[in-house]
Amino acid sequence: MKKFAVLVAGGSGTRMNTELPKQFLSVNEKPVLYYSIKSFLEAFDDIHIILVLPQDYVGLGSEIVSSYFANKNILITVGGSSRFHSVKNGLNKVEGDSVVFVHDAVRCLVSSDLIVRCYYQAFELGSAIPAINSKDSIRIVEDGVNRTVNRSDIRLIQTPQVFKSDILLKAYELPYQDTFTDEASVVEHSGHKVELIEGEINNIKITFPIDIVIAEKLLS
């Protein structure tokens, strides 16, 4: 089946206290984005990558692609005003009956193994949403009151979030809502339940400066 990976890198990186959005920061002398692309190409050589970038960084993105991945199937498109809109722009490039990965480009430590596992589950069950358990106890706040919840009932969600194209494209026809924080929430809202898959401890999101250090260590 055809495979598309929408790599979302629309963020402006304000939490990093850097000028450069975090998807372009260097990890062991290569940009964060490089590692994310590489993992997908290692998982599936025939995958089509759709890179969603902020308007002002399309040039830099193109340079990275031509430097490291010259002859690969990589398209660049421009992000929107929210994650939902960015993903939707990326999905416009998806064609035919396929499996579609949507991935935070700043999760640059995703393994090819996880990508492959997600593919086969989504192929079979319609979706694959990587999830891990929390190391911390969890409390839930409702109506201003907090209470404990069973830690094993809570799953921390990662990406890639992977779906059969018919399910995902149909869901993205919905009008935007604030509650659409990830692809799973959109698909769920469209009436499909989503299927979890075991994620990876190391599949961290580069959010704070310390995460760059962690990424360098994990990659070396």
Add this chain to the structure above:
Amino acid sequence: MKKFAVLVAGGSGTRMNTELPKQFLSVNEKPVLYYSIKSFLEAFDDIHIILVLPQDYVGLGSEIVSSYFANKNILITVGGSSRFHSVKNGLNKVEGDSVVFVHDAVRCLVSSDLIVRCYYQAFELGSAIPAINSKDSIRIVEDGVNRTVNRSDIRLIQTPQVFKSDILLKAYELPYQDTFTDEASVVEHSGHKVELIEGEINNIKITFPIDIVIAEKLLS
């Protein structure tokens, strides 16, 4: 008001793939435990520290105390079969009307600032449970079905969990239950609601080998 800090270090460290429990592993050439003790003493010079250690490591713990904290108020006691029982053993050493901190000794990056903030809130409101937001989307699994929850309603819980002694000691008279995963859950079960306080991103729990690397970086 008198202050007691029960530092719980009962773990066997199996997730670290090490022989030595993680509270004794080296971070920048000093044991994890050293940093936890140091933060409490820096916050309050007059605090009484109660170290709860596995039976086989009482000797090693005593050595650390006498090497680094020779003239401080530090008692060592032996852990129990669960976190609840370990904490309960520690609480046996608490005396008089006081504020009691219960802290995972493996959260060695806790700041003195957080400890001080927790003290004043617990003094005033009865409890202070540090909590942070999740970077990841969250799903909750109920009856085998997973659904999205509003990320901002979920708090990841840290330690120290801090209480007025009357509230905490009374709660620990309850018979043990499997659902007692932290002190807040015990106190809540005793009929008191608990008060959250903003935790710290860097207040991580040394759980996996990578966490040692992170801790070294954050401490340097």
